[in-house]
Amino acid sequence: MPSIGTAKWEGDLKSGRGEFVAGESIGGNYSFKSRFEDGDGANPEQLIGAAHAACFSMALSNMLAEAGHTPQSVETTAKVTLKLLDSGPTITKIELTTVGTVPGLDEAAFLEHAEAAKAGCPVSKALAGVEEITLDASLAG
Template identity: 40%
Template sequence: MAIIKWAMAKYQGLGKEGNGQVSTQSGALQDQPYGFNTRFEDKAGTNPEEQIAAAHASCFTMALAFGLAKQGFTGGTLECKVEISLEKEGDGFIITKSAIGLEAKVPGMNSADFEKAALEAKVNCPISKLLTCEITLDFISFEGH
């Protein structure tokens, strides 16, 4: 049985002059503004790349947390920042990369086992599987034993 989550987007007007609102089932986003100026300029609001980055960061971090718990670790802190690269391609744009930066503290774990667990989470989290762009993982810091 599939778990289904939803988001809704509405856009009024067309092109650069248009603007929209995006909402999520959970209410985390409720009529959040988005448009050309929130995507390509510094206007307050959100954009698809930011939402993909949030989805990838939370999915990867959760996958890693569950993988570490499965190995018997009970404490620690994982912090991850995802940067989505949007590049011009022809008349449009393409997402070319999702770069994961990871900081972690997992007491009692060695760095080789942690790296293996993190790489497994990178490959197997559902959002990683969804993305077809390059996905990198940069170990910013790790503290174990």
């Protein structure tokens, strides 16, 4: 099943504005200020971060369950860094931070599964061109 996102931009880069919709009901506004400064609204990097965090959490939960350790929860944050390089705006780094609540699993095993999820989730694979993707994984408590 294909997933659909749409966006519309009106005007020039600095004074224009845009609207996006992910799926049928997730939407927002974006602008130059929301993307490159501290303006109100969303930006594409937030959407990439949310997609990466969601995909990674699902992949890790699945791997843990398949290994006999069904998690109570896996909570992930993806911090996406956009830098203005000579070649233009570029996503240079994504920092994944995940905390799992997994009864009966030790930290080393959790980290092993987390590394596998980082390498295997479809969004991680799609973001393979990002120079650096880091992972800080730990168990709750």
